[in-house]
Amino acid sequence: MALLEVKDLEVCFGLRSGAVKALREINFSLERGERLGIVGESGAGKSVLGFSILNLISRPGYISKGAVNFEGQNLADLKPHQLREIRGNRISMIFQDPMMTLNPVLTIGQQMVECLLAHRKMRESDARKIALQKLQQVQIPSPETRLDQYPHELSGGMRQRIVIAIGLLLDPDVIIADEPTTALDVTIQAEIMDLMLNLCEQNNVALILITHDLGVVSEVTQNMMVMYAGRVIERGPTKEIINDPQHPYTQGLMNALPQMAQAGQKLNQIKGAMPPLQRIPTGCAFNPRCEYVMEICRHNLPDSTVSGNCRVACHMVAEMKREQAMGDEV
Amino acid sequence: MIAFFIKRFFQAVVVMFVISLISFSIQDNLGDPLRELVGQAVSEEERQALRDEMGLNDPFLVQYVRFAKNALQGDLGESYFFKEPALEVILNKFPATLELVIGATFIIVLFSVPLGVYSAIKPQSVFSKAVMGFSIVGISIPVFLTAIGLIYLFSIELGWMPSYGRGETVEILGFWESGFFTQDGLEHLILPCFTLASIMLPLFIRLIRAEMMEVLQSEYVKFAWAKGISPRRIYFLHALKNTMLPVITVGGVQIGTMVAYTILTETVFQWPGMGFLFLEAVNRVDTPLIVAYLIVVGAIFVVTNTLVDLIYGLVNPTVKLAGR
Incomplete structure (x- = not known):
């Protein structure tokens, strides 16, 4: 049995003018430790797909058909508190813009510890130790001081490392990374990507990599999907x-x-744009x-x-x- | 922190200077204090002589400098009506007004946060829509009408609440007449406090709701959901803490405003506070009292805004008070 299996998934957005299908007939499966790339133009539905796996699509979006089976369990059928046990624990997400993903008024430590305490029965001091250990894994310099710092005190690359550390906090089975390096400086994009891939490989975590960078997909994934409209x-x-x-x-x-393309030649492009x-x-x-x-x-x-x-x-x-x-x- | 206070202090000096200049300069246009001070029988020559004696005929600048010199020593002039230092007269009435404002603030905080948060989390529910509807009504009805309506319903028809005055008060700390410690005093506070809160409460409910709805759409709240933490923690820690940042800023200004705008509420309820006093002073052309009132209210604004900035700095880690 595949670790994660998406079957005939359909996601709609209920707009005033009627329901619009944002995703339809999505089928794929993911094995333990597998790396799957999802590519497509902006607006193809890549991110919606990423969010709908954890049923995190914000209103007015909803899953209208199909199933997301995780270890044989359909996530779309789960009650909110059951789903919460999966989120961040078995399947975690890494968001696109590290400047926006961390809460500006809570310390890094608070944001890491709360995630551990939500899923495991443990003392806060033990949770802090695990958080520290994960910060070391993502190679953050002087991790002890980071725990008590606020996000605005850290650079974009550091913040994304922290987001990755939060994603790995509970040793999940799957990580969904939604354009994890797009918002970063070009010079640290490769660094962060390597770090993420290494950690996934070490921990045998399956990775769904959503991106529009075909180069990255071709280098690091075993399977890929191309999405359009x-x-x-x-x-x-x-x-x-x-x-x-x-x-x-x-x-x-x-x-x-x-x-x-040959040097000096115009780049090829696909004429037109993706329809709304x-x-x-x-x-x-x-x-x-x-x-x-x-x-x-x-x-x-x-x-x-x-x-x-x-x-x-x-x-x-x-x-x-x-x-x-x-x-x-x- | 010290740098912050020093900077604030100099700002306050400038602000107070401007306020004093403005409030002092309008006193010429308020009417003739002599008409109230002396009777009909006093002749025009005697009046003129009295004006000279009081310095009312001096050039504006001379009058202002004399006023400012005294003001710096804590003397804001003597009330024509009470024949007492104006500042003392006002500060005697200050506890009554402050208690009214504290009561109203308490009501506002008690109701606006839960109602605002609830209607942001469940914007489609019937209850949220009802809250929004009532808040529009609340904003639209003028304070004096609310006051009269409340008096009519609860004092006249139902007879539950007293309709005017402060009721029984006790003296605490030697100078403070408080209505908080007797049942009678608290009963007298209820209607005026609700009246004073009636304008600000809907405003705050709507403000909290709007801010909260925006915060709930943010990436960090979405990320918090993806971490699988409990909805209560997401709503009341992750979202509410961010929601309160702009609310604190607006709230601080509004508390200052409330002190200044107790006038209507105090008048309808015959509340012996600063606002009521101010209105009487205007009727009596008691210019020193008017000027003193404006300056005291200006000082309250400066103090509350400083306090708000301090609280804001505590809540928002991205603000460093001393660092700028």
């Missing part, structure tokens, strides 16, 4: 997707990477921007088809598969 359009082993992207959108993303959730075109959501658009793309939503080790939601890929299969028969 609330759907997963391509999913499979990272190596295969990076080397041989099949969905036209993924291909577009790869072509837009600077290292693929209220105005997703019928058929394949990508069809207005797709170079290979066919008549069927404008009317029918493509199902996800198996192609090698990957699953791709594209009519063109499906057709090629059919032709291949027919060719094999003949």
Whole structure:
């Protein structure tokens, strides 16, 4: 049984103009110690997916369909206090902007200790010891003094280290990292990413890495998903997707990477922009921007088809598969 | 900390100077004090002579410098009506006003925090909507109308509460007439305190609600949820502490304002406080008393604002009082 299994997940936002689907037909599973990358443009639903795993989507969002099974238990069915036992304890999150994630009026120590005390029966002094130990693990200089400092006294990189330390505080099984380095200075991005990956590996923690940095995903994850307008359009082993992207959108993303282009040449870009959730075109959501658009793309939503080790939601890929299969028969 | 107080002290000096200048300069436009001081029978020449004697005909600057010299020694002039030092007259009435303000503040804090927090956490509930509706009504009704309504209902129709005065008081610390320690005194406090609170309470409920709703949307509250800590801790520690920062700032100014605006409440309830005294002083063109009142209220503002900054510094770790 997979550690975490998301089945046919659908998330809606109840707006005045009616419910809008922010996520649909999300399927994936995560094994213990696995590293999964989720990529896509801004607004593709990556963060919503991250939050909906722990049922943390803020109103007016809600899970309308599907299941998030964690060790066989559907998190969407749990009562609030049962869910609270999972949050921060078995599955923890690392947020994007360390300047905003720590409470400005509480000390680092308070914010770490409360998390331990919420999940374990222990004395406050023992909790402080564990907090100190975790701060050492994330290589913060003079951790003892940090415990009594407030977030504004620390730099962005230090704060993100602390957020990572809080994420690891209770030795969780899964960490969901929502663009953990985007808000940081370029020079410390790699440092923080390495630190996080090392700690995950040491503790055998599964990592869901939400990012739009394809480079990072290709380097550190085993599997990846590409999202577009609330759907997963391509999913499979990272190596295969990076080397041989099949969905036209993924291909577009790869072509837009600077290292693929020749010096002095203009960068490729995917024309147009992702549609807002209220105005997703019928058929394949990508069809207005797709170079290979066919008549069927404008009317029918493509199902996800198996192609090698990957699953791709594209009519063109499906057709090629059919032709291949027919060719094999003949 | 010491640097903060020194800086504050010099600021206060400037503020008090400006207040004294303004309040002293308006006294010429308040009417003729002589008309109240002397009877009809006194002739115009005698009046003129009296004016000269009192220095009322001197140029403004000469009058002001004389006033300022005395004021620096704690002498704000002598009330024409009471024939006593104006400052003493006002300070005698100060406990009554302060107790009214303390009572009203108590009511405001007691009700605004739970109501504001509740209606921020559950904005859609019927109770929250009712609270919001009532708060609009509360803000919109003028104080004197609230006062008359309360008197009509609780004093006249139901007969539960006294309608005017301070009731029985006891002297504490040798100079302070307090109504807090007798049942009669407390009963007399209830209606005036609710009246005085009636404007500020809805304001604070709405302020706390709005701030709290914003804080609840913040990333750090979301992160607190993701840590799996209890909702009570999230609402009352993580969110409320941040909510209170702007509320303390506004609140401090409002307490000062309340001292100044007890006038209406005191008048309707015949409350023997500073506000009531001030209104009488205006009627009697008792200019030294008016000037002294304005200066005392100005000083109260300065003191409360300093206290608020101190409290704010204690609650908000990002503020270092001495560091600037």
